[in-house]
Amino acid sequence: MAEIDELSSWKWLWRIPAPEKFKFFYWTACHNSLPTRTMLHKRGMLNYDICPRCTTCPESILHCLRDCPFSRKIWLSIGFENINFFMEQNIFTWIRRGTTSGNKQMFMAAYWWIWRARNKLCLANEITPAAAVKIQIYNSASINSKVFGHQSTDVITEQWVSWHPEEGTAVIINVDGSSLGNPGPSGFGGVLRHSNGKWIYGFAGTVGISTILHVELLAIYHGLKVAWDQGYRNIVCYSDSTLSIQLIGRDVNPWHHYASILTNIRDLVKRNWSIGFKHTKREANAVADLLAKAGAAGTDAWTEFREPPPAAIPLLQADAARVMFARI
Structure with a gap:
């Protein structure tokens, strides 16, 4: 009834x-x-x-x-x-x-x-x-x-989130995409860290006029490629794009607009290493978001950061200290 x-x-x-x-x-x-x-x-x-x-x-x-x-x-x-x-x-x-x-x-x-x-x-x-x-x-x-995606159909309650360090020796990759207009000037960014929050490597890049899903997927691809090239074989990749993670977990449809990117990601995944994909809230993805925005606003197709840029330092410190951020 x-x-x-x-x-x-x-x-x-x-x-x-x-x-x-x-x-x-x-x-x-x-x-x-x-x-x-x-x-x-x-x-x-x-x-x-x-x-x-x-x-x-x-x-x-x-x-x-x-x-x-x-x-x-x-x-x-x-x-x-x-x-x-x-x-x-x-x-x-x-x-x-x-x-x-x-x-x-x-x-x-x-x-x-x-x-x-x-x-x-x-x-x-x-x-x-x-x-x-x-x-x-x-x-x-x-x-x-x-x-x-996380909206409740009843009462919206306050949530507290923080960066997600993994136990053990896994290297953490946080990635993000940014589009100033969607479509508009777009870029990607990401950061590799040890589970204690210590900086390993950061990257950013611009792709010109594109879409948010495009750069979200590119960020994942470049994050995995960088980790492989640097010799890391046990990683966990965090993205705040639920759709990107869902698409990676499905069989690649040849008609999909981003089939080539998804195929490249899946080819990397099939290599002999341990990879986990997890969704994160945007408040726990602040460093990757910063780098992605820099990529979207920049002109270089690829920029590497052997050391953290100054603007990222307070964010990295907050993540390492497991500072909790409120989201509604």
Whole structure:
């Protein structure tokens, strides 16, 4: 009974960890009120209901956002390959499953940007390439994962976090990416430390105009490569990008926009050494964040730091002392 009441009151939808515009969009779709050509035709506002992209099928909500060849290609390329994903014919059930699944941030971002691409075609006669839509999806999912990934659906409580030293002899790598605009001037950075917090090596670099997910993955790749080149064989790599860590743990889809970077990372992982990947809060990733911002603001493709830059010293001291930082 409680579940039925929640469905009828739409509490499940308003508790989705997503921007308010996303929630309103899903609410409109669940009420079959998105202005697709099928809906406009039924209301006498158009004389036809054919999809403007494939020009073969009526443009229902599910066809527009999932089943049209253009949309389906995007879903497959970002990892939604299960045939059951394309079998559901009830828009309400499909949205509810997608927005409450383990991959909800990617689902919600894809849902939004596929619709945006459709509107550009219908309203401005502007064709958005599938590759450009995928970049927008990855960017949006990455940002929303950081903003909403740890949001509670009940009471938001204060958390205390600190740098994560590992017990034993493992070398700790903290990495981060920074994008001044997303897309915009972008860079990556990282730091290698012993488990007691002692500095080993730092790096930063710029890639010009790019996206946050791109540089988050590049930071991981360069961090692993530096560790290998310097002879370390027992490492733990921390990133505050949940999406990056998730992508590394999956099989590489050849259609993925960053398939080459992911393949390079996985090739490094397959070498004869011990690697662990862990997510960290951004407050516990301050040194890598500092270096990534320096990379984004700089002009050099690669900068190494044999000694810590002055601005990083107080951050390193706080990490070594396990200073706790509050986050909401």
